[in-house]
Amino acid sequence: MEAAIKTFFSSPRFAVIGASTDTGKYGYKVFSWYVSHSLPVTGVNPKAPVILERQTVSTLDGLESPSETSISIITPPAITLKTLEKAKELGIKIVWCQPGSESDDVLNYAKENGITCIANGACVLVDGESGLKNAGRDWKL
Incomplete structure (x- = not known):
């Protein structure tokens, strides 16, 4: 999983599907984590055009x-x-499936279609710091 996380954070762009304006939800916390680490992130939310003063898109097609x-x-x-x-x-x-977003169907689909899926309890909020470091990404809070 460490190699997949390194690859994930080597990307030039990021998106959070399920980004939220509700500060109590993980969609907000994860999106905020990317923003606080100065990463180029886009929130994907069909109902909120702006989250944390950043324009969002309503679907993946908008990336x-x-x-x-x-x-x-x-x-x-x-x-x-x-x-x-x-x-x-x-x-x-x-993709990184935050805890609770994955299922056997999700994991099987990813595997059968050549999509690397970080899952099984891995969380950006817990594993992101080391992932950024392993990918050689400098960040400042």
Whole structure:
């Protein structure tokens, strides 16, 4: 998993599927983590056009360069599966399924379709610092 996390953080762009304006939700916490680490991140939320003073997009189709984007997913497994289907169509090769967003169907779909899926309890909020370091990304809080 360490190699996959290094690859994830080597990406030039990031997106958070399920980014939220609700400070109590993990969609907000994960998006905020990217922002606080000065990473080029886009929130994906069909209802909130701005989160943390950053423009969001309503769907993956709205990303500037989807095939160059690593995506964090914080949605229920059924939505995660639909997200992976769209990710495949857009050429996205690596995703991070936050705890609770994955299922056997999600993991099998990713594996069968050549999408690297970081999952099984790995969390950006816990594992992100070491992932950034391993990817050689400098950041300042």
